[in-house]
Amino acid sequence: MALYRDDGVVLRNYKLGEADRIIVLLTRTKGKVRAVAKGVRRTKSKFGSRLEPASIIHAQFYEGRNLDIVTQTETLTVLPKLRSDLGRYGRAAVMLEVVDQITEDGGSHPALYKLLTGALAELDREGNPLVVPAFVVKILALEGVQPLLDTCVSCGRKDDLVAIDISQGGVLCRSCRSGDPITDVARAALQSIMDGQVRHVLETTDEATAMQLESLAARMMEQHLERRLRSSAVVDQHLTQ
Numbered sequence: 001m002a003l004y005r006d007d008g009v010v011l012r013n014y015k016l017g018e019a020d021r022i023i024v025l026l027t028r029t030k031g032k033v034r035a036v037a038k039g040v041r042r043t044k045s046k047f048g049s050r051l052e053p054a055s056i057i058h059a060q061f062y063e064g065r066n067l068d069i070v071t072q073t074e075t076l077t078v079l080p081k082l083r084s085d086l087g088r089y090g091r092a093a094v095m096l097e098v099v100d101q102i103t104e105d106g107g108s109h110p111a112l113y114k115l116l117t118g119a120l121a122e123l124d125r126e127g128n129p130l131v132v133p134a135f136v137v138k139i140l141a142l143e144g145v146q147p148l149l150d151t152c153v154s155c156g157r158k159d160d161l162v163a164i165d166i167s168q169g170g171v172l173c174r175s176c177r178s179g180d181p182i183t184d185v186a187r188a189a190l191q192s193i194m195d196g197q198v199r200h201v202l203e204t205t206d207e208a209t210a211m212q213l214e215s216l217a218a219r220m221m222e223q224h225l226e227r228r229l230r231s232s233a234v235v236d237q238h239l240t241q
């Protein structure tokens with residue numbers, strides 16, 4: 001059996017049989033990997049605790065015919081606050097789910113790996129609610145669907161922009177509005193995040209705007225995932241016809 005080593009973030013895990021678990025990881029070099037952790041539910045071991053969601057690990061794998069087997073693991077980045085704080089852990093869970101949904105098994109996603117490990121470390125350090133919106137915006141950019149934020153996507157108007165609708169491609173003025181309401185402050189913060197000034201936004205945004213951006217980001221991601229799902233369903237239809 002071929003042996004390989006890789007770094008990875010545990011996205012989720014689920015039960016297999018009596019004693020095993022299947023671990024889903026986003027690895028640094030081999031993309032999304034599904035691997036069996038044998039006997040991990042029998043004992044309360046360090047091996048098991050390193051395979052909990054959001055763990056960033058270095059591991060050894062045996063290549064199997066169907067599923068790989070994960071054997072040795074060591075923690076690469078310790079995230080103590082993320083583990084002990086439910087709010088932070090909830091935000092991490094959102095990011096892990098997004099990554100799980102936009103990736104297929106295999107492939108290679110080095111930019112995504114870097115983005116995810118960076119965001120998890122940031123969340124552990126700061127616990128700021130803007131970490132998730134910043135993450136979502138960068139994911140949308142990686143996927144090539146950055147929303148337009150300074151012009152109404154329907155009529156081209158540049159003022160009185162009051163709503164955002166990702167399915168339309170960005171913000172909308174009062175007369176064209178659809179989707180979710182957005183304030184000027186939230187829109188400006190979103191623009192700064194897109195321009196790469198995340199640090200500045202983290203430092204200057206008030207709590208209410210941060211909360212608005214967090215729920216907006218969740219909606220943006222939801223709409224993006226729905227659209228992805230629809231377009232892949234269309235592709236499947238073509239393939240089976």
Ligand SMILES: [Zn+2]
Pocket residue numbers: 152153154155156157172173174175176177
């Ligand atoms: Zn308009």
